[in-house]
Amino acid sequence: MTKGKIKVSSDNIFPIIKKFLYSDHEIFLRELISNAIDASKKLQTLETIGKFKGDVGDLTIKVEVDKAAKTITIKDRGVGMDEKEVEKYINDIALSGAEDFVSKYKDEADVANLIGHFGLGFYSSFMVADNVDIITKSYKKSAKAVKWSCDGSPNYTLVDDTRKERGTDVIIHVADDSTEFLEDSRIRELLNKYCKFLPVKIQFGTNEETVRDKDGNPVKDKDDKEKKITTPNIINNTSPAWKKQPSKLKDEDYKSFYRELYPMNFEEPLFQIHLNVDYPFNLTGILYFPKLKNKIEVQKDKIQLYANQVFVTDSVEGIVPDFLTLLHGVLDSPDIPLNISRSYLQNDARVKQIAGHITKKVADKLAQLFKKDRKDFESKWDDIKIFIDYGMISEDKFYDKALDFALLKNTEGKFFTFEEYLKKISKAQTDKDKKIVHLYASSIDEQHTYIQAAKNKGYDVLIMDSPLSSHLIGKLEQKMENVTFSRVDADSVDKLINKDEKQSSKLSEKQQEAIKPIIEGVIPKEKFSVTFESMSEKDAAISITQPEFSRRMKDMNELGGGGMMGMMGQMPDMYNLIVNSNHPFAGKLLKEKDKKKQKQLAKQATDLALLSQNMLKGEELTKFIERSMKLI
Numbered sequence: 001m002t003k004g005k006i007k008v009s010s011d012n013i014f015p016i017i018k019k020f021l022y023s024d025h026e027i028f029l030r031e032l033i034s035n036a037i038d039a040s041k042k043l044q045t046l047e048t049i050g051k052f053k054g055d056v057g058d059l060t061i062k063v064e065v066d067k068a069a070k071t072i073t074i075k076d077r078g079v080g081m082d083e084k085e086v087e088k089y090i091n092d093i094a095l096s097g098a099e100d101f102v103s104k105y106k107d108e109a110d111v112a113n114l115i116g117h118f119g120l121g122f123y124s125s126f127m128v129a130d131n132v133d134i135i136t137k138s139y140k141k142s143a144k145a146v147k148w149s150c151d152g153s154p155n156y157t158l159v160d161d162t163r164k165e166r167g168t169d170v171i172i173h174v175a176d177d178s179t180e181f182l183e184d185s186r187i188r189e190l191l192n193k194y195c196k197f198l199p200v201k202i203q204f205g206t207n208e209e210t211v212r213d214k215d216g217n218p219v220k221d222k223d224d225k226e227k228k229i230t231t232p233n234i235i236n237n238t239s240p241a242w243k244k245q246p247s248k249l250k251d252e253d254y255k256s257f258y259r260e261l262y263p264m265n266f267e268e269p270l271f272q273i274h275l276n277v278d279y280p281f282n283l284t285g286i287l288y289f290p291k292l293k294n295k296i297e298v299q300k301d302k303i304q305l306y307a308n309q310v311f312v313t314d315s316v317e318g319i320v321p322d323f324l325t326l327l328h329g330v331l332d333s334p335d336i337p338l339n340i341s342r343s344y345l346q347n348d349a350r351v352k353q354i355a356g357h358i359t360k361k362v363a364d365k366l367a368q369l370f371k372k373d374r375k376d377f378e379s380k381w382d383d384i385k386i387f388i389d390y391g392m393i394s395e396d397k398f399y400d401k402a403l404d405f406a407l408l409k410n411t412e413g414k415f416f417t418f419e420e421y422l423k424k425i426s427k428a429q430t431d432k433d434k435k436i437v438h439l440y441a442s443s444i445d446e447q448h449t450y451i452q453a454a455k456n457k458g459y460d461v462l463i464m465d466s467p468l469s470s471h472l473i474g475k476l477e478q479k480m481e482n483v484t485f486s487r488v489d490a491d492s493v494d495k496l497i498n499k500d501e502k503q504s505s506k507l508s509e510k511q512q513e514a515i516k517p518i519i520e521g522v523i524p525k526e527k528f529s530v531t532f533e534s535m536s537e538k539d540a541a542i543s544i545t546q547p548e549f550s551r552r553m554k555d556m557n558e559l560g561g562g563g564m565m566g567m568m569g570q571m572p573d574m575y576n577l578i579v580n581s582n583h584p585f586a587g588k589l590l591k592e593k594d595k596k597k598q599k600q601l602a603k604q605a606t607d608l609a610l611l612s613q614n615m616l617k618g619e620e621l622t623k624f625i626e627r628s629m630k631l632i
């Protein structure tokens with residue numbers, strides 16, 4: 001028997017291991033199973049290259065919980081270790097790895113945000129254990145089995161063991177403060193979280209099934225008891241779809257893998273992108289465009305990140321561009337450095353390269369879908385536009401590519417690329433400054449009057465109703481030369497696209513001066529500014545508009561634009577109230593000599609304008625209805 005002291009520079013790292021990363025104690029299981037997987041894979045490799053000549057046999061890794069003995073055992077049939085290897089890999093290397101990790105991160109402020117915590121490895125078992133034993137026998141012919149034990153101090157013992165089988169058992173004697181891990185349900189939960197797609201079979205317990213004859217009746221044994229068979233309960237799918245060749249998979253395979261990933265999500269994905277790169281970095285995965293149940297419900301953190309099929313995290317922020325975190329699916333890359341904090345991760349050259357690649361692939365796929373079947377692409381547009389809008393706003397590289405497939409939809413439900421749309425409207429909608437004015441509505445119902453007025457003038461109106469529309473419009477105006485956007489209710493229809501066509505006014509300036517205070521007397525002055533415009537007689541007598549700029553600032557502010565907009569706080573709503581100086585109403589108001597009647601006329605007309613904008617509410621609305629009744 002060998003007794004030894006593990007060489008550690010700090011007096012005792014075990015208390016530190018135990019203390020820190022408190023919430024992440026559960027990762028010990030992932031670490032130990034990862035080691036078992038590594039050992040099994042190594043054996044397969046040795047066989048392939050002819051260095052192992054025996055029978056590989058069944059490599060299933062077994063996880064066993066003994067509640068009475070307070071142990072968790074992880075058993076593998078991998079390469080195993082001989083005495084020298086235990087000394088080297090467990091006492092020296094594994095420990096120095098753990099020590100390194102602890103000394104590096106014990107003072108990290110965002111330790112909880114460190115993903116993966118890879119590198120702690122074998123010694124993470126001491127987060128939940130009083131004692132750990134390793135009983136192991138190397139695959140090498142003459143190797144003797146050994147048992148290593150360590151009680152959580154730097155002291156260990158190493159003795160010969162009678163084990164006959166190749167492979168390793170790691171036995172964790174669970175500490176009193178970690179007995180939650182002796183519950184089957186807890187272990188099953190962890191296996192499901194971390195091991196669902198590991199490449200070697202993992203067994204946790206058995207399933208018992210009743211044997212049935214061909215008619216489906218239970219078969220009885222001699223003692224007239226139902227005959228049962230027990231089958232191993234395998235918890236993982238060893239060859240998940242993302243590891244397969246894309247050419248070998250059908251649409252249905254992708255859909256069923258989606259169901260496997262999200263058993264609680266009953267929506268089918270719209271389409272998927274299969275990533276498969278091995279140079280200059282290794283990256284596989286499948287990203288799904290989900291079908292959104294409603295526009296508001298956009299979930300982040302539905303992408304799972306794996307490293308060689310080992311689950312790492314479902315928070316991929318900082319690893320993929322923000323707009324792609326809205327997608328679902330799996331990314332697997334051993335090349336993403338997992339033992340550095342998020343803030344470092346974002347600046348890592350490798351991570352940037354991977355993010356760039358994913359962005360490009362997503363754009364390529366969208367371009368391909370658009371090209372292949374435009375009708376189908378259009379039918380999916382309402383579901384995918386949030387991703388595309390977000391991508392265009394936040395990633396310049398994506399913006400450039402998206403020009404090939406990003407669509408605008410008009411109020412008649414027709415779709416156009418940006419280029420097509422420019423062609424369509426440039427003739428009728430170019431203003432005096434040579435700017436092509438894109439008109440849009442955010443709601444067909446609420447802005448119906450304005451849309452109609454614009455159409456009557458021969459203009460086309462887009463529908464832009466996503467929460468990101470204001471941001472996207474800002475981006476488009478900045479990127480496209482000589483293009484501006486204006487919401488249909490931003491101004492009177494004549495001024496929406498200012499062509500410098502002067503219409504003569506029936507009212508003189510003096511008459512306008514006389515009308516202004518009458519109107520101002522019946523509306524809250526701080527909210528409306530009253531102006532006059534010479535429109536057609538057929539246009540509304542009074543209309544209410546909200547200037548494009550102030551409305552857009554307000555929209556962006558509400559969405560939480562941050563920065564300057566965030567500092568401006570709640571912005572008041574400002575509107576223009578435009579009096580049509582060519583409408584007979586203006587003349588009538590002026591001619592009315594009875595002051596009381598004049599006021600009533602003004603009130604009725606402004607209320608109607610408010611009503612058409614859905615702005616007449618509460619007491620004002622009640623009074624309006626009463627007044628209107630009397631008039632009838």
Ligand code: ADP
Pocket residue numbers: 031035036038039076078079080081089090093094095097119120121122123168
């Ligand atoms: P890492 O897995 O990153 O190398 P670990 O601390 O997890 O670090 O493990 C240290 C080493 O101990 C491994 O590299 C391996 O050589 C050895 N080892 C651990 N578990 C096993 C096992 N189940 N079978 C064979 N060797 C193992």
Ligand code: MG
Pocket residue numbers: 031034035121122
């Ligand atoms: Mg390991």
